[in-house]
Amino acid sequence: MCRASTRARWTCAIQLSSRVADTTTSSSAWSSDKNVLHFGSIVCSLGARYKSYCSNIVRTLLVNPTDEIQANYTFLVNLEEELLKTLQAGTKLCDVYEAGVNYVKKEKPDIVDKLTKNFGFAMGIEFRESSLVIGPKTTAVARKGMVFNVNVGLSGLVNKDSQDKEGKVYALFVGDTAMVNDGQTATILTPSKKKIKNVGIFLKDDEDEEEEEEKKEKKEPEILGRGKRTTVLESKLRSEHSSEEKRKEHQKELAHQLNEAAKARLAQQSGGKEQEKVRKSTVSYKNHNQMPREAEVKELKIYVDRKYETVILPVFGISVPFHIATIKNISQSVEGDYTYLRVNFFHPGATMGRNEGGTYPNPDATFLKEVTYRSTNVKEPGELLAPSSNLNTAFRLIKEVQKKFKNREAEEREKEDLVKQDTLVMSQNKGNPKLKDLYIRPNIVTKRMTGSLEAHINGFRYTSVRGDKVDILYNNIKNAFFQPCDGEMIILLHFHLKHAIMFGKKKHVDVQFYTEVGEITTDLGKHQHMHDRDDLAAEQSERELRHKLKTAFKSFCEKVESMTKQEVEFDTPFRELGFPGAPFRSTVLLQPTSGCLVTLTEWPPFVITLDDVELVHFERVQFHLKNFDMIFVFKDYHRKVAMVNAIPMNMLDHVKEWLNSCDIRYSEGIQSLNWTKIMKTITDDPEGFFESGGWTFLDPESDAENNAEDLEEEEEDDAYEPTDVESEESDEDSEYSEYSEDSVTEEEELASSEESGKDWSDLEREAAEADKERADYQDEYADSKNTNKRPGGSFNNRSPSKHHKSDKDKNRHSSSKSSSKHRHSSSNHKDNHKDNHKDNHKSKSHDKHSSSKSSNNHSSSNKHKSSNDKKRSREDSGSRDKHNKKRYEDRGEEEYGGVVGGIGLGEVMCGVAVKGWGEVENWLG
Numbered sequence: 003m004c005r006a007s008t009r010a011r012w013t014c015a016i017q018l019s020s021r022v023a024d025t026t027t028s029s030s031a032w033s034s035d036k037n038v039l040h041f042g043s044i045v046c047s048l049g050a051r052y053k054s055y056c057s058n059i060v061r062t063l064l065v066n067p068t069d070e071i072q073a074n075y076t077f078l079v080n081l082e083e084e085l086l087k088t089l090q091a092g093t094k095l096c097d098v099y100e101a102g103v104n105y106v107k108k109e110k111p112d113i114v115d116k117l118t119k120n121f122g123f124a125m126g127i128e129f130r131e132s133s134l135v136i137g138p139k140t141t142a143v144a145r146k147g148m149v150f151n152v153n154v155g156l157s158g159l160v161n162k163d164s165q166d167k168e169g170k171v172y173a174l175f176v177g178d179t180a181m182v183n184d185g186q187t188a189t190i191l192t193p194s195k196k197k198i199k200n201v202g203i204f205l206k207d208d209e210d211e212e213e214e215e216e217k218k219e220k221k222e223p224e225i226l227g228r229g230k231r232t233t234v235l236e237s238k239l240r241s242e243h244s245s246e247e248k249r250k251e252h253q254k255e256l257a258h259q260l261n262e263a264a265k266a267r268l269a270q271q272s273g274g275k276e277q278e279k280v281r282k283s284t285v286s287y288k289n290h291n292q293m294p295r296e297a298e299v300k301e302l303k304i305y306v307d308r309k310y311e312t313v314i315l316p317v318f319g320i321s322v323p324f325h326i327a328t329i330k331n332i333s334q335s336v337e338g339d340y341t342y343l344r345v346n347f348f349h350p351g352a353t354m355g356r357n358e359g360g361t362y363p364n365p366d367a368t369f370l371k372e373v374t375y376r377s378t379n380v381k382e383p384g385e386l387l388a389p390s391s392n393l394n395t396a397f398r399l400i401k402e403v404q405k406k407f408k409n410r411e412a413e414e415r416e417k418e419d420l421v422k423q424d425t426l427v428m429s430q431n432k433g434n435p436k437l438k439d440l441y442i443r444p445n446i447v448t449k450r451m452t453g454s455l456e457a458h459i460n461g462f463r464y465t466s467v468r469g470d471k472v473d474i475l476y477n478n479i480k481n482a483f484f485q486p487c488d489g490e491m492i493i494l495l496h497f498h499l500k501h502a503i504m505f506g507k508k509k510h511v512d513v514q515f516y517t518e519v520g521e522i523t524t525d526l527g528k529h530q531h532m533h534d535r536d537d538l539a540a541e542q543s544e545r546e547l548r549h550k551l552k553t554a555f556k557s558f559c560e561k562v563e564s565m566t567k568q569e570v571e572f573d574t575p576f577r578e579l580g581f582p583g584a585p586f587r588s589t590v591l592l593q594p595t596s597g598c599l600v601t602l603t604e605w606p607p608f609v610i611t612l613d614d615v616e617l618v619h620f621e622r623v624q625f626h627l628k629n630f631d632m633i634f635v636f637k638d639y640h641r642k643v644a645m646v647n648a649i650p651m652n653m654l655d656h657v658k659e660w661l662n663s664c665d666i667r668y669s670e671g672i673q674s675l676n677w678t679k680i681m682k683t684i685t686d687d688p689e690g691f692f693e694s695g696g697w698t699f700l701d702p703e704s705d706a707e708n709n710a711e712d713l714e715e716e717e718e719d720d721a722y723e724p725t726d727v728e729s730e731e732s733d734e735d736s737e738y739s740e741y742s743e744d745s746v747t748e749e750e751e752l753a754s755s756e757e758s759g760k761d762w763s764d765l766e767r768e769a770a771e772a773d774k775e776r777a778d779y780q781d782e783y784a785d786s787k788n789t790n791k792r793p794g795g796s797f798n799n800r801s802p803s804k805h806h807k808s809d810k811d812k813n814r815h816s817s818s819k820s821s822s823k824h825r826h827s828s829s830n831h832k833d834n835h836k837d838n839h840k841d842n843h844k845s846k847s848h849d850k851h852s853s854s855k856s857s858n859n860h861s862s863s864n865k866h867k868s869s870n871d872k873k874r875s876r877e878d879s880g881s882r883d884k885h886n887k888k889r890y891e892d893r894g895e896e897e898y899g900g901v902v903g904g905i906g907l908g909e910v911m912c913g914v915a916v917k918g919w920g921e922v923e924n925w926l927g
Contacts, residue, residue, distance in 0.1 A: 041203075042065060042172055045174075049129065055126060055127060057151075058179055059179065060153050061196060063203060067202055071174075074113070081102060082176050085102050087187050089152065090182065090183065090187075090188070091183065092184075095136050095137070096139065096141055099137055100138070102117075118154060118157070121153065121154050124148060125150065126149060136152070147182065149191070150188070151177060151179055152177060152178055154176060155176070156173060249662050256665060260617060264616070268692075287310065299314055303392050304316070304343075305396075308399070311326045311327075311406075313329065315373060330347055334393065336379070339379050339380055342374060342375070343375045343397060344373070347369070347373075349371055423473070423503065426461045427458060437456075437515070440454065440455050441518075442513070443605055444605070445506065446505055451467055452466070452467055455495070460476055461473055461475035474497055478500050478501055480611065482573065483497075483575065483600060484556070492518055493552065494516035494602060497513050498598075499511050512609060514602065575593035579593065579656075580592055581649060586608070590603070597613065599612065614638070618667070618669075619669050620657075620670035627651060629650060631647050639685050669702075
């Protein structure tokens, strides 16, 4: 091994035992000293020992290498590749050495004397086999499967451009662990990058930095400020988004590869469609001799043959057999003295299903839809039972046979997709890997029970305490997982199978064996204290139990892997890479593994094999949303897509980075897509789908998503048309204004309900107009007060109770509540009452409602109008009127008992408080 003054070498041996990884450092060729490492040519050698077998890798790090050093290093790498091409099965090791020397003499003869004495050695349990060195005197022949440490170096090279003493002489060294093949280049087992761009370290000197700074100062403009700050921010953004840009570039490459791979996969698949399932043709009796000879059949009664699952029904005097599979349902009813039995049969058009015609062998045949039988409930003299007892018995027996037939059909459907498994070969060795006191999920029966899991020659067998057996063969295991109890309350082994197995009368693809580590439930009523000795002892025992179970499960997994020769490898989820999501109903922690995305703690489990995934699409990705959804589209387009909901938005970059590292194409969008229709469209015409661009329609920049948004906007515009509604309201108002004030119709009430939703600006404008009209009315009333006095008393002296109880008031026609809605109606109404009021308009609140008070009956000219006015008399004027009278007298007001526009006095007082709102009666009405 060469030596140079500017070279340092470290050797580290890592020994991994089968259970615990112990890292130890072996004695290096160079011992540590006080000399500072020189930044020039640094040779690093790293060795690792795994299960007693050795490996080694050598790299040279170059700091600020000159062009000559870079050329020599590149030549050394090419020399190593030439040696690997020559190192094949059947070649002598001395011939490999001579081939390397001849290559150097041909390309660079001036450095032949700088080469190392040998070009490597064989290695295995021993780090260096001295008898199998790639040198000029070794005549041993290389064989297939042999492992060599191929290393080649140059020493004593002179660097003329070096300014210090240590850098004048340098050395270069490159080496890898390689395996010999038959007829082809040796396989490198340490594929670490070794080109100059990967090992070269280029540092800038102080003088170079000063020169660059001077150049930048010359280029900077005279006016600094925003331009300078913008430059700094842009450079900062570029550095921050470098990873995102790399991710996008990688995703573009994956998108192109995705479409090409999908096209090739579809081309290999056969174009035949799946055969449609045909309903099994059921035959009750193959010949007439199998018909039962019972008395009920001869007497033309309904007879149920349990042996052949057939119902014999009398039809037009003939006993006709019907298999139980042809009967859809049966019902029984009692009406009066008769009992009715109705039998409905399966026929085309009954279920209205898709492609229904193909489910019947002869869809063009004549089908019987239903049959109804009637029998009397009246018992004849001398008979023990009523004739209807036969219908009751037939109804009960048909139900029993139908239930039995349906259960058997369900079991057959479960078993029809099952793949026949091999027989488990039991191992009689007592040292088989075994775990005890395990629960199984899903449960074999309703109640869970413990059992033991034992590994045999070609599979596992789980045996419960009741004696139930579940066999899982090694060749049927697609993924095996071991999840330790770190951060969990259970420790488990999970098997995701290639083909479903049958136990508990159901098919299962996921089978799990687990045991509880601590208390799943906690008694909150129990007194707890942080320094309680019992609690401290319980925590300590739980920690010991966790460690014990973890060790036992890990030992079981390692023994199984060793026994099956890595046919079954247990994968452990990476908890630190997990992210929350809801694949089913509840939110769980989704944890990636080396080849899957799983959540195993809660049942049902969620297992996605990444090799089966075509692409991943993110839905509802918007900045104002807290969560997004993730859709998994599988390479088998007939398989239903998998969906994970409610993933936090702050985990989006984390998930993208993980998918990108797994070389999985992903896309994102703001909409939730109908994946059922999308996948059906693809499966109907896969060639046309990829000719039109394939999965590029999921990209945010695609036109498909923009077109979908435009279509939705057009639909929204068509659905909501406010201009038509406003025009209809205006038409109703104009029609309503043509009606006279005396007419009370349903259209007026409709208009009042519609007009109640006026704008505030309209209400304020109408209120101002109403106040102006009231002011004009007060002036007119003051002028007519002295001229229109009626002899014999005034209106103020009347009794309010008598006023309400008078016959005229009782017979007075009640008006609509919407009388004050229209200005012309209310103004006419006010003119009709000017002569009927004397001194009762003293208060301001009374002026606001004077237009709607009851008119006096002394004026004959106003009798007709007052009878048709829009008012309503109050008939319940007893105790409430007395209470209101007291309130009005306290305020100095004499009149109280009238009604205002069909509203009670208490409601009028509420309306007076809102000064200047002309339409308050409408709201109160």
